[in-house]
Amino acid sequence: MTGEHGPAPRHIVVMGVSGAGKTTVARRISELTGLRFTEADEFHPEANVARMRAGIPLDDSDRWPWLRDLAAWMADRHAVGISTVLACSALKRAYRDVLRQGPPDVEFVHLDGATELIRDRMTRRTDHYMSAGLLDSQRAILEHLGPDESGMVLDVALSPDELAAAVVARLGLSPATRPATGRSGP
Template identity: 40%
Template sequence: MILIAMGVSGAGKTRIGELLAERLRCTFTDGDVFHSEASKKKMHDGIALTDEDRWPWLRTIREAIEAKQRAHETAVFTCSSLKRAYRDVLRGNDRDVCFVYLKGTFAMLHERLASRTGHFFDPSLLQSQLDTLEEPGPDEAIVVSIELAPEQIVDEVLKQLEARRAP
């Protein structure tokens, strides 16, 4: 099983991904590590990424997912996965890839980004991410509000994951 914590910057993907991996006793990989230096610089400089910037990044994450699958490992990844087409690349034809959409309001996300330090993402790009976002529905992802505490989010994800696996 592969879980991908998704959402715009500031949604808490890394924290939730780490907690999910801890609870599932599996590996965690932050999708940001697969960004090229050029893409990181663009985001740091407040320049939104284009699809052309994202496709190689998404394919690299997909390769990492496939490596985990070949090893028969459960793993948690993070990736903004803003568009359905991006999620299609990451999912491939696999039934065992599950997205976890961390959903929040502009105000909450903006507040989180304003207080974050040491990250390459320029908070001014939040609106462009929200404009790009094609929200997944419950048929495509487990949807959880980021208004909950991190542990509550993880509990809710695991509860919904179990319900999806039940016959």
């Protein structure tokens, strides 16, 4: 799809449970393509972060405003012709539906794989507030992409570089002619 002045902006959400590698892969896609990157966790209010640090899963009432903010972030960039790549759990269809209310089209990349591999990665992280104890609650609410949802599923056993390259190739994204600019936050 192209707009009046060139290709229409693209909006990619790299999704999955915590520890799947969403942020690493989304950053790498940004580096390869120039899409504007942001990390959904940076949009959480402090109350949500405090709950997750304490090992308390968020409920939907905690997530709806956060998801609407993410959809608005993508829509705002779309309005000025900027393509985006967002690292976001997007575990339920209803959450993805909210994200799709932002820009006209959102494509999802679900990083999925063996629970024990993901749990092992989570236990080795030292710089993240999401504990490995919350993995089971995330797995319990995970709804896989439906056949009518634009996206793909990739195995987290692949390296981040292999995953990013697969996304770029399968979505037909153009390589960056210049580094991605902009801030990673809201």
